[in-house]
Amino acid sequence: MADFEAMAGGVIAGDFNRVAELTRQAVGEGVEPVEIIGQGLIKGMNVVGARFKAGEMYVPEVMMAARAMKAGMEIVKPLIAESDLPTAGKVIIGTVAGDLHDIGKNLVGMMMESAGMDVVNLGVDISPEKFAQAVREHKPDIVALSALLTTTMLSMKETIEVLQEEGLRGAVKVIVGGAPVTGDFAVEIGADGWAPDAASAKDLALELAGKK
Numbered sequence: 179m180a181d182f183e184a185m186a187g188g189v190i191a192g193d194f195n196r197v198a199e200l201t202r203q204a205v206g207e208g209v210e211p212v213e214i215i216g217q218g219l220i221k222g223m224n225v226v227g228a229r230f231k232a233g234e235m236y237v238p239e240v241m242m243a244a245r246a247m248k249a250g251m252e253i254v255k256p257l258i259a260e261s262d263l264p265t266a267g268k269v270i271i272g273t274v275a276g277d278l279h280d281i282g283k284n285l286v287g288m289m290m291e292s293a294g295m296d297v298v299n300l301g302v303d304i305s306p307e308k309f310a311q312a313v314r315e316h317k318p319d320i321v322a323l324s325a326l327l328t329t330t331m332l333s334m335k336e337t338i339e340v341l342q343e344e345g346l347r348g349a350v351k352v353i354v355g356g357a358p359v360t361g362d363f364a365v366e367i368g369a370d371g372w373a374p375d376a377a378s379a380k381d382l383a384l385e386l387a388g389k390k
């Protein structure tokens with residue numbers, strides 16, 4: 179009998195060996211991979227998101243939890259047809275042009291991935307044109323822009339403008355975040371949303387992708 183509670187607990191504790199072991203066990207017992215993801219892995223990560231938001235867990239612990247979840251996902255993913263994977267929407271995420279900070283952005287990406295979203299992480303110093311190219315290529319629901327410098331917040335505005343100019347803006351929701359970015363700024367530059375932290379960004383992306 180698959181122990182989903184222990185699996186979720188392993189994710190919360192960041193114990194990737196335990197999560198891998200329990201996942202293998204469940205697979206061996208013939209449990210559906212999609213059930214393992216939904217009942218065990220994502221459930222654990224949901225708790226992590228809520229605790230992080232409440233200030234009860236910190237960045238390194240969240241990263242460990244995401245790593246534990248990944249250990250389980252790597253076992254079940256090859257067993258699922260791509261079309262059967264639960265997808266909560268597709269996101270492209272990147273740190274905007276001129277900005278090399280990526281710790282927070284990667285955390286946001288991990289949270290989204292852990293919630294079942296298909297995340298394409300473009301990296302850092304991503305120009306508006308590169309974002310536009312990625313939208314054409316990947317056809318995401320959400321474009322997520324991160325900036326940590328007050329000077330590079332302007333690149334967020336430029337990215338939205340280029341998406342508009344290239345006729346891509348209507349096809350995606352744009353969300354922004356990063357330490358200097360505010361909700362007012364998001365409204366000012368015409369973004370669809372802003373979130374203060376990784377767990378809230380995940381919730382916002384799910385909501386805008388129509389999955390929450």
Ligand code: B1M
Pocket residue numbers: 237276277278279280281282283285286322323324325326327328329353354355356357358372373374375376377379
């Ligand atoms: Co830089 N840096 N840095 N830096 N750095 C800051 C941001 C700074 C506040 C430090 C300071 O002066 N007190 C300051 C910015 C001042 C400003 O403009 N307001 C600063 C500066 C000035 C610089 C340089 C210019 C320094 C220099 O060279 N003179 C330079 C710029 C380089 C460049 O980008 N072009 C620089 C370089 C660097 C390092 C390379 C050394 C390194 C980055 C390493 C890396 O990322 N791989 C670095 C670091 C580590 C920092 C600090 C210390 C920590 C940032 C961090 O990772 N925080 C930072 C000071 C600080 O914040 N205490 C600082 C942890 C991370 C989990 O939080 O990124 O805020 P954060 O992400 C949060 C939220 O913001 C949010 O969720 C995350 C988790 O909850 N979030 C989103 C982030 N993206 C989001 C997207 C969303 C939603 C939420 O939706 C899409």
